[in-house]
Amino acid sequence: MIVRVVIAACIVLLFGPAGAAPGGNVVRVEHRDPATAPTRGSATALVTIELFFEPKTNAPGRLPVYRALQKLQANHPTRIRLIYRVLKRGASQQISIAALEANAQGKFDEFMDVLHGDRSPQALTRDKILGFARDAGMDDQRLSNAISEGRYSDVFDANNNRLARLAHGDASPSVLFNSRVPRLTLGAPNDADLEREYLGAYERALDLIDRGVPANRLQQAFEDQALRSAQPFVVSSGEDDFEGTSTDHKLAKPPLDLTGLPTFGKANAAAAIPVVVLCRPNDTSCYNMMRVIRRLQEIYATDVRVLWAPWFDVSRDDAAELTLLGDATLCAEQIGSSPDDLDASPGWRWINKQLETTSRAHGRKIAAENLIDTVTADLEIDSQRLSACRARIANTTLDWIARARKSGVTRSPALVIGGRIYEGLTDNNIIQQLIEAELAPGVLARCSTIGCASE
Numbered sequence: 001m002i003v004r005v006v007i008a009a010c011i012v013l014l015f016g017p018a019g020a021a022p023g024g025n026v027v028r029v030e031h032r033d034p035a036t037a038p039t040r041g042s043a044t045a046l047v048t049i050e051l052f053f054e055p056k057t058n059a060p061g062r063l064p065v066y067r068a069l070q071k072l073q074a075n076h077p078t079r080i081r082l083i084y085r086v087l088k089r090g091a092s093q094q095i096s097i098a099a100l101e102a103n104a105q106g107k108f109d110e111f112m113d114v115l116h117g118d119r120s121p122q123a124l125t126r127d128k129i130l131g132f133a134r135d136a137g138m139d140d141q142r143l144s145n146a147i148s149e150g151r152y153s154d155v156f157d158a159n160n161n162r163l164a165r166l167a168h169g170d171a172s173p174s175v176l177f178n179s180r181v182p183r184l185t186l187g188a189p190n191d192a193d194l195e196r197e198y199l200g201a202y203e204r205a206l207d208l209i210d211r212g213v214p215a216n217r218l219q220q221a222f223e224d225q226a227l228r229s230a231q232p233f234v235v236s237s238g239e240d241d242f243e244g245t246s247t248d249h250k251l252a253k254p255p256l257d258l259t260g261l262p263t264f265g266k267a268n269a270a271a272a273i274p275v276v277v278l279c280r281p282n283d284t285s286c287y288n289m290m291r292v293i294r295r296l297q298e299i300y301a302t303d304v305r306v307l308w309a310p311w312f313d314v315s316r317d318d319a320a321e322l323t324l325l326g327d328a329t330l331c332a333e334q335i336g337s338s339p340d341d342l343d344a345s346p347g348w349r350w351i352n353k354q355l356e357t358t359s360r361a362h363g364r365k366i367a368a369e370n371l372i373d374t375v376t377a378d379l380e381i382d383s384q385r386l387s388a389c390r391a392r393i394a395n396t397t398l399d400w401i402a403r404a405r406k407s408g409v410t411r412s413p414a415l416v417i418g419g420r421i422y423e424g425l426t427d428n429n430i431i432q433q434l435i436e437a438e439l440a441p442g443v444l445a446r447c448s449t450i451g452c453a454s455e
Helices: 002-015 064-075 090-104 108-117 126-135 140-149 153-166 191-210 215-226 284-299 319-335 346-360 368-378 383-392 396-407 428-439
Strands: 047-053 080-086 174-177 273-279 304-310 414-417 420-423
Touching (some): 153 215, 191 215, 284 346, 304 346, 346 368, 414 428
Parallel strands (some): 273 304
Antiparallel strands (some): 047 174
16 A cells, blocks of 8 residues: 555656646646537527638638628527538648647637638648647647548538538538528628528528428428429430430339449438439440549438449440440449448449540550450459359340330430439539439428428
8 A cells, every 4th residue: 555655646746646737737628529510509599500611811801701600690699500611622621620620629719710810821831730729729739640640531521512412512611591502792791691691591490390390300301402303404415326316304114123233322321312324334434424423422422322334236336345344344243342432332343443444545445355354453353253254144234235225215325313314414513403303302391301190
């Protein structure tokens, strides 16, 4: 017992009381859930205002909406919840990480005050950002670690996707009032205009409550309402346009059999709307299309599942080569693996690599067998298993195309969104509107949102 007391006394003499700094001061660093956005106001407030912005110095001159919204929330503290959605783009990466780390340490307001008060034109170096952190009372070592690790990437991705989904753009700053873009001049927001938008959002919240939406599901109901439900006008055209053009976007009848096709999307999103990309398995424009569709899937991650399917005019001179490439993709779906991306099926990894390799050839023709060998090596696929599978399912691609033609697909590239066929469509914005139209709820919103027992 005496020994333990002596040791404890020595520790106190050498280091001071537990938790004390070298000078004898106790330093307490708050820690909050890093996935929680900086907020002001109650989570039960009927009006939620979201500010999407990139942190910058000299913000009173660059971002007056920041202070204006802060003032609006202070005027209605129980009715407004203000959420700061920090974005990270280009040169703002380190300062954006610093803003979220400040929130995790309970110093978001202090850090933003320091940042906004800086008028210097010099570049925001790491050392300067760490200096801001110290001035705000943050633990600068924790911030340095966060910057080195590239922390909060998931939060930044979620904020970017939310902005793209609800504001239908990527402008910064952007503001949402109950998931709706207001009619504001963000460069010089007027107090009266802000008050008008707040009152409109408050009335919309009361209206939904009167219609049976529980208060704790208001936010989801507003997000459902933000979806553009009107079907955009689409003119179809395509590279294999041997049957003319049409604006009549028919449903695939019978529905396409999607079994065994490469997919990208959340494995647990069983009710997700399928978006099928149909094109030649060596079409470089298809590679660009798949990147666009994948980006849209990330925006609607839990609601959309993307699939790839082979489609080409079987009377083409290179139809035999295209069939080999299509069969190889379908086999990769059966025997491959996706170690790096759990959202991408093995066949999706294959077709992306196959199209990427074709794109890098810059128009030079690559024989089908050579292309298959290259992709097999790049993805470390068992070549013997792949060959056995290809022999077993030979010409399955042609069988699939024949069934797709009976369902109504007549040319490539084509998209099937929610069962409706769009041929030759490449406009990103229109594709997003079509997806939203499929996702849009009815007049009273989804029953899953309002918790209704019957229609």
